[in-house]
Amino acid sequence: MSFYEEIVLPRLQDKVMSRKGVREVRSRVCAGLTGEVVEVGFGTGLNVRYYPVEVTKVFAVEPSSVCMQIAEPRIARVETEVELAGLTGEHLDLPSSTFDAVLSTWTLCTIPNLDAALEELRRVLKPGGSFHFVEHGHAPDAKVARWQQRIEPLNKRLAGGCHLTRRIPELIEQSGGFKIEHLDSYYFKGEPKPFGYTYEGRATKI
16 A cells, blocks of 8 residues: 555545535434444544434444544544444444344445455444435436546545545445335536545445
């Protein structure tokens, strides 16, 4: 891992992903979480302030030690217990059919083997458990989608492997074992369209 990826990128993303509009989305996506939650792509802990009181413990999956260091003061300010529980969503060292919910905020775009990660998230959820997510991805407008395809190779290098063209809801349902119960799709206000087409929703393990 390069100096940029290991040291610079986590700090850059912490600033970019803590804007007001992003905070409002985080609050919506975290609403309704209960019990024990697996958060894949925990990052710098920008979601912790939005955990409902009904959340008893969060199992954080995060490969970056720098992200976890930045997150420490945020974790210390909340009552919810947070435990580092793995480095990658593709291989979770967690028991099956145990957790009440899974949370992912702008993470599925970066996981190399997304099919494996979705299978792992499904595995650890209890039957009927919920999957709360917000992700950006493939835009429905042909012109925007073409720009996403052009930009994606450079974006992956600069943004930690972030894909712009993944059709997130389709991938979630095609992975097997999930049913999307709610979905909002929109261009994120103030974001260039190739980077800002957003899927915000919830799925249930079936």
